Amino acid sequence: MVEHSKTTSLLRRCSAALQRGSYYLFPGRCVLCSALSKRPLDLCVGCEAELPFNQPACLCCALPMNSTSSTHLNSATCGKCISNPPAFTRCIAPLRYEFPTNKLINGFKHHGQFSRGTVLAELLLCELTPQKILPELILPVPLHWRRQFTRGFNQAQWLAHYLGRQLDIPVDTRLLSRQKYTPAQQGLPRKQRLKNLKGAFRLNHNIEGKNIALVDDVVTTGSTIAELSQLLRKAGAKEVEIWCLARTPLEK
Numbered sequence: 180m181v182e183h184s185k186t187t188s189l190l191r192r193c194s195a196a197l198q199r200g201s202y203y204l205f206p207g208r209c210v211l212c213s214a215l216s217k218r219p220l221d222l223c224v225g226c227e228a229e230l231p232f233n234q235p236a237c238l239c240c241a242l243p244m245n246s247t248s249s250t251h252l253n254s255a256t257c258g259k260c261i262s263n264p265p266a267f268t269r270c271i272a273p274l275r276y277e278f279p280t281n282k283l284i285n286g287f288k289h290h291g292q293f294s295r296g297t298v299l300a301e302l303l304l305c306e307l308t309p310q311k312i313l314p315e316l317i318l319p320v321p322l323h324w325r326r327q328f329t330r331g332f333n334q335a336q337w338l339a340h341y342l343g344r345q346l347d348i349p350v351d352t353r354l355l356s357r358q359k360y361t362p363a364q365q366g367l368p369r370k371q372r373l374k375n376l377k378g379a380f381r382l383n384h385n386i387e388g389k390n391i392a393l394v395d396d397v398v399t400t401g402s403t404i405a406e407l408s409q410l411l412r413k414a415g416a417k418e419v420e421i422w423c424l425a426r427t428p429l430e431k
């Protein structure tokens with residue numbers, strides 16, 4: 180469990196007060212409709228209400244479900260997680276990867292629009308803060324250096340630092356590295372995806388007994404998080420949770 184020191188909570192209170200103050204001085208605009216958001220988040224209440232929140236979803240892998248496929252709303256586990264339980268405990272994904280989530284994530288990921296990244300990270304934080312026990316360490320899903328070089332930054336790393344600052348949890352960006360340059364996994368058959376990811380990641384030091392949060396922007400096929408959580412659990416991680424902004428439905 181993460182303990183919050185008096186100094187850090189005082190610093191957080193001061194920074195929250197400054198944030199509130201700067202909002203009154205420089206009111207923000209909604210990242211979707213450009214109207215004044217009228218609150219300390221660049222997303223207006225109307226646009227927030229229209230977002231595709233990921234409900235109901237599998238309690239384990241956050242796979243979007245429809246209300247007929249889950250017996251009790253928000254309380255079902257998907258068939259895949261029942262027949263083949265993943266190495267991670269659960270995946271938290273506040274949104275579904277559909278319009279306008281995809282527009283927000285693309286702006287953040289491919290055009291460096293950090294106001295969009297902040298709004299998305301705050302929506303994820305809303306799902307995380309009710310948790311009483313938080314992981315002890317945050318790890319971003321690593322990018323291969325070639326992809327990071329062409330994109331200019333690793334969006335998972337940016338998110339991990341944002342969440343780490345808000346929750347007072349350390350972030351380790353060097354523990355995991357990506358050894359293999361893998362093509363985009365979406366659209367490839369499952370067998371091919373798993374083959375591509377074999378040996379793609381490396382763990383650079385010990386994590387015995389730690390509770391870990393693995394952070395990524397979008398969980399698409401689930402192959403990457405499955406591979407990484409298996410690697411972490413084999414290296415002695417006690418529990419692995421996945422924190423992401425959005426989840427796409429499983430391919431047919």
Ligand SMILES: [Zn+2]
Nearest residue numbers: 209212223226
């Ligand atoms: Zn709006």
Ligand SMILES: [Zn+2]
Nearest residue numbers: 237240257260
């Ligand atoms: Zn599932």
